[in-house]
Amino acid sequence: ACAQTQFECENGSCISQFEVCNGVKNCPDGSDETGLTCISQRPHCSKPYFQCSYGACVIGTAACNGVKDCADGSDETVLRCGTEDDKREFDRIQQGNCQNDEIKCPSGICIEKFRYLCDGNDDCGDGSGFDESVTMCGHQECPGYSFKCASGSCISSLLVCNGKTDCFDGSDEAPLLCNTTATSGPKLPTLVEPLPDQLGCPLPYGDERPILRDSQGHTLSPPIIRSTVKFSCNSGYFLEGEEIGYCANRKWSLSVVPKCVKYCDSKRDEDGNAKELINGYSTNATCVVHGELTDCNKRYHPPGTQITFVCATGFQTLKTSLPEMKCMRGGHWNRYRERCDQECGQIATPVKQFSANAHSIGVSAVPWHVGLYSELNERGFTFLCGGSLLTPDIVVTAAHCVFNEVASEAYSEEIFRVVAAKLYRGYEDITEYDNKRRVNRIIVAPRYKGREDNFFSDLALLILDEPYRLSHVIRPVCVRFYNNAEKESINNDKHGKFAGWNYKDRRELQFVAAQSQMNAVCVDKLKDIGSDKFCMYTLGQSLACHGDSGGGFTVEKRTEVFSRDPSRHFLYGIISSAPNAGQCAESLTTLTNIQYYETLITRAINNSVYTRS
Numbered sequence: 007a008c009a010q011t012q013f014e015c016e017n018g019s020c021i022s023q024f025e026v027c028n029g030v031k032n033c034p035d036g037s038d039e040t041g042l043t044c045i046s047q048r049p050h051c052s053k054p055y056f057q058c059s060y061g062a063c064v065i066g067t068a069a070c071n072g073v074k075d076c077a078d079g080s081d082e083t084v085l086r087c088g089t090e091d092d093k094r095e096f097d098r099i100q101q102g103n104c105q106n107d108e109i110k111c112p113s114g115i116c117i118e119k120f121r122y123l124c125d126g127n128d129d130c131g132d133g134s135g136f137d138e139s140v141t142m143c144g145h146q147e148c149p150g151y152s153f154k155c156a157s158g159s160c161i162s163s164l165l166v167c168n169g170k171t172d173c174f175d176g177s178d179e180a181p182l183l184c185n186t187t188a189t190s191g192p193k194l195p196t197l198v199e200p201l202p203d204q205l206g207c208p209l210p211y212g213d214e215r216p217i218l219r220d221s222q223g224h225t226l227s228p229p230i231i232r233s234t235v236k237f238s239c240n241s242g243y244f245l246e247g248e249e250i251g252y253c254a255n256r257k258w259s260l261s262v263v264p265k266c267v268k269y270c271d272s273k274r275d276e277d278g279n280a281k282e283l284i285n286g287y288s289t290n291a292t293c294v295v296h297g298e299l300t301d302c303n304k305r306y307h308p309p310g311t312q313i314t315f316v317c318a319t320g321f322q323t324l325k326t327s328l329p330e331m332k333c334m335r336g337g338h339w340n341r342y343r344e345r346c347d348q349e350c351g352q353i354a355t356p357v358k359q360f361s362a363n364a365h366s367i368g369v370s371a372v373p374w375h376v377g378l379y380s381e382l383n384e385r386g387f388t389f390l391c392g393g394s395l396l397t398p399d400i401v402v403t404a405a406h407c408v409f410n411e412v413a414s415e416a417y418s419e420e421i422f423r424v425v426a427a428k429l430y431r432g433y434e435d436i437t438e439y440d441n442k443r444r445v446n447r448i449i450v451a452p453r454y455k456g457r458e459d460n461f462f463s464d465l466a467l468l469i470l471d472e473p474y475r476l477s478h479v480i481r482p483v484c485v486r487f488y489n490n491a492e493k494e495s496i497n498n499d500k501h502g503k504f505a506g507w508n509y510k511d512r513r514e515l516q517f518v519a520a521q522s523q524m525n526a527v528c529v530d531k532l533k534d535i536g537s538d539k540f541c542m543y544t545l546g547q548s549l550a551c552h553g554d555s556g557g558g559f560t561v562e563k564r565t566e567v568f569s570r571d572p573s574r575h576f577l578y579g580i581i582s583s584a585p586n587a588g589q590c591a592e593s594l595t596t597l598t599n600i601q602y603y604e605t606l607i608t609r610a611i612n613n614s615v616y617t618r619s
């Protein structure tokens with residue numbers, strides 16, 4: 007037995023108690039300079055002395071003097087004393103072939119530095135404690151509410167002396183610190199009890215751990231002792247590393263142990279709701295990962311993917327640039343895409359004279375006007391009505407164009423086609439600009455009954471299967487809604503225009519000047535006009551005939567909403583009933599006043615903006 011003034015080493019040797027925890031291993035086995043022995047000395051070591059990571063007290067000039075004054079070398083680690091270049095090179099070596107924010111464990115596992123490094127746990131999973139070593143952790147300072155393990159790792163102070171080892175080196179349960187008695191002397195770090203799955207080949211923790219199967223496809227559970235293993239991941243996670251590896255002697259045949267990485271989902275939001283997060287008709291996206299372009303249409307994107315946006319043609323933003331999205335580690339986006347605001351009612355190029363009062367479109371003079379075609383028989387698609395684009399995927403037209411009065415419901419969406427930038431009326435008479443879409447859904451104004459109710463509520467919305475990409479020949483019209491007092495009078499004596507195909511030659515599209523009158527004025531000439539209608543008459547010999555039903559009457563107005571060209575075309579009404587071909591000239595035409603369908607229209611527009619823009 008040693009004298010009262012001596013310290014008994016773990017091997018039974020005796021040294022002076024003044025030689026304990028002084029940075030020099032005076033015991034033959036070094037047991038006088040361990041965390042289990044010295045951690046309790048921390049409160050007694052203050053300036054001008056330097057405290058080693060494990061608790062020893064040494065000369066105050068010890069740190070970074072080129073001499074290892076601490077038994078664990080914590081006074082001379084690269085991360086404490088190295089230059090910036092030294093530290094960068096150290097980080098590069100520790101990273102190996104792992105990701106930028108990871109280190110490579112001796113076992114081949116890659117772990118995230120900011121999540122797993124120096125947290126007290128052996129996250130490398132091989133029993134080495136590499137991620138909890140003095141080399142990696144000895145330089146760091148722990149917050150006041152935490153406890154610094156002998157190796158430098160930080161744990162909660164609430165975990166100290168709780169009867170459970172929370173520091174990998176066991177220093178949080180040191181007998182001298184906790185006033186307990188060690189049954190067989192201080193435990194060395196290498197004797198810490200490994201977790202059950204650390205008895206075999208090391209595996210990543212938590213969600214990063216792959217699904218393990220043997221060569222017959224049977225699911226395996228740790229520990230993996232000796233086996234050929236096939237690695238796979240759950241949905242939304244993707245395997246980084248080889249798909250097959252062999253385990254023997256607690257080592258894999260692979261240089262890097264495979265792990266499952268959660269990718270960012272571009273088709274669902276954080277709450278799991280279906281939503282397009284990257285692509286929308288108001289923006290154009292560019293996706294880059296690791297400096298290389300990648301397909302933005304993919305559903306899943308790996309962490310590190312960066313997405314930049316610009317407003318699509320026909321859209322604008324008040325910001326100098328749109329913020330970028332980034333896929334973060336853990337498979338979540340740092341933010342959601344910001345939409346751009348739709349421009350509307352803008353004519354890109356001037357029109358040329360076509361006839362006395364109408365103008366040839368040149369396909370750009372009425373970019374919101376579309377043709378509606380149906381396939382009611384086996385003769386192919388035939389012209390039915392006109393319509394106006396409200397958004398890249400919504401067309402407003404007359405309900406009677408799409409409504410089956412016999413069945414009292416809309417016809418099937420499948421029989422319709424919408425064609426934008428249509429210069430000639432014939433479905434097969436095309437130009438390079440013709441742009442066709444299918445109809446995904448038809449929304450008829452709720453009270454529409456057709457002839458039975460004198461075409462009251464003669465308005466329908468067509469939701470297209472795919473939004474148009476806006477261009478100089480395809481642009482939506484503007485809409486604006488007024489208060490109840492103005493809904494009726496807003497249409498009185500307005501000079502505007504409507505689009506329609508003429509009855510000459512190839513039936514070319516024209517933009518026709520017209521003048522509107524409100525309902526109270528029209529009722530004198532059209533006794534049976536509905537309360538939601540107003541009327542218009544063309545100026546001169548231009549046409550407003552049966553084939554123009556569904557088209558829009560627009561008025562050019564100035565607005566302060568748009569920074570460029572404040573003059574825009576606003577939609578006032580939808581042509582409901584027009585004279586037949588023999589009565590076209592100078593006849594009255596009735597239109598449905600869109601002001602009475604504000605809720606129907608704005609709800610559809612808002613839904614389009616929220617789900618598809």
